[in-house]
Amino acid sequence: MPPHRDGNITNSFQRKSEGQGKTKTEEPTANSPRDAPTASSSREEDKNNGKRRISDSPPTDERCNVKALKADAPTHLSSKDLAPNWLTATGNVTSTTLSLSTHQGDLFDQAPPNCLLVHACNTQGSWGAGIARTFRERYPKAYTIYRDFCTKEHNPRYSPVLPGTALIIPPVDSGKSQWIGCLFTSAKYGKAKAKPEAILRNTTPAMQMLLELIRQADEITELRMCKINSGLFGVPWEETQEALESIKVREGWRANVEIWEP
Numbered sequence: 001m002p003p004h005r006d007g008n009i010t011n012s013f014q015r016k017s018e019g020q021g022k023t024k025t026e027e028p029t030a031n032s033p034r035d036a037p038t039a040s041s042s043r044e045e046d047k048n049n050g051k052r053r054i055s056d057s058p059p060t061d062e063r064c065n066v067k068a069l070k071a072d073a074p075t076h077l078s079s080k081d082l083a084p085n086w087l088t089a090t091g092n093v094t095s096t097t098l099s100l101s102t103h104q105g106d107l108f109d110q111a112p113p114n115c116l117l118v119h120a121c122n123t124q125g126s127w128g129a130g131i132a133r134t135f136r137e138r139y140p141k142a143y144t145i146y147r148d149f150c151t152k153e154h155n156p157r158y159s160p161v162l163p164g165t166a167l168i169i170p171p172v173d174s175g176k177s178q179w180i181g182c183l184f185t186s187a188k189y190g191k192a193k194a195k196p197e198a199i200l201r202n203t204t205p206a207m208q209m210l211l212e213l214i215r216q217a218d219e220i221t222e223l224r225m226c227k228i229n230s231g232l233f234g235v236p237w238e239e240t241q242e243a244l245e246s247i248k249v250r251e252g253w254r255a256n257v258e259i260w261e262p
C-alpha cells in the first residue's frame with residue numbers, strides 16, 4: 001500500500017446488511033477469544049466490471065486474500081477483514097510471549113515511515129482528550145476514518161464496534177507516513193468508561209487482533225504504543241503490561257512492542 005493516500009478513504013467495507021437491528025454487546029472474557037464478526041458474504045459483486053472486489057469477497061481459506069486488497073481501494077483493516085474464529089485459524093502458537101521494550105520520549109517524535117502508532121480507544125468515535133486528542137490533531141484524516149468506522153460502518157447503539165477488537169488505518173494524512181492502531185478496550189469513555197477489570201479483559205483479544213491485522217497489512221515496519229489504559233481509562237500500567245506480556249505470539253506476528261513514555 002503506497003505510503004501516502006489522498007485521504008479520501010472510500011469505505012470499501014460497505015455491507016448490504018449495514019444498519020442491522022440491535023445486537024447485544026458483551027465484554028469478551030480473557031479466556032474466550034471473541035469470534036470476530038464474520039466478514040459478510042452478502043456483499044455485492046462490483047457491477048462495473050463483474051469483478052468481486054476483495055472487500056466484497058468472503059475470506060478465502062481462513063483469511064482474507066489481502067494481496068488483492070493492496071490493488072484495491074485504500075481502506076482500513078478491522079475485525080470485518082478476519083474470518084470467523086480467526087484466532088484458531090491463525091498460525092501456530094509459538095513458545096514466545098509478547099515482549100515490551102520501554103523507550104523514553106514522545107510517541108510521535110521521529111516515528112519512521114510505516115511505523116504503527118497504537119493507542120487505546122473507545123467505540124463511540126471520540127478522540128476527545130489525552131493522547132487521543134493529540135492523535136486527532138496530528139492525524140485528522142485518520143481520526144475521520146476511526147470516527148466513521150465507529151459511527152457509520154457501525155452504529156454505537158444498534159451495531160456497535162465490539163470491545164476487545166482492533167482497527168488499523170494506513171497513512172492517509174498528507175505529509176504523514178505512519179499507520180494508526182486502535183485498541184478498543186472500552187466501549188465508552190469518561191464517567192461511563194468500562195471498569196478496569198473489563199478494560200483489562202478486552203486488552204488481550206484487542207491486541208491479538210491488532211497483531212493479526214499487522215501481519216495481514218504486511219507493510220508495517222515497527223510497532224510503537226503509549227502506556228495504554230493507564231491515564232483516562234484508569235488502569236495501572238503494570239496490570240495492562242501483565243496482560244500484554246501474557247499473549248502467546250502466533251506465527252507471523254510481531255513479537256515485540258515498543259512502549260514509549262514521555
Ligand SMILES: Nc1ncnc2c1ncn2[C@@H]1O[C@H](COP(=O)(O)OP(=O)(O)OC[C@H]2O[C@H](OP(=O)(O)O)[C@H](O)[C@@H]2O)[C@@H](O)[C@H]1O
Nearest residue numbers: 107120127128129130131132189226228229230231232233
Ligand atoms: N505524546 C505521548 N507520547 C507517549 N505517551 C504519551 C503521550 N501523551 C500521553 N501519553 C501517555 O499515554 C498514556 C495513555 O493516556 P491517556 O489517558 O491519553 O489514554 P488511556 O489509554 O488511559 O485512555 C483512553 C481514553 O482516553 C481518550 O480520551 P477520551 O475518551 O476521548 O476523552 C481516548 O479517546 C480513550 O477513550 C498515559 O500514560 C499518558 O501519559
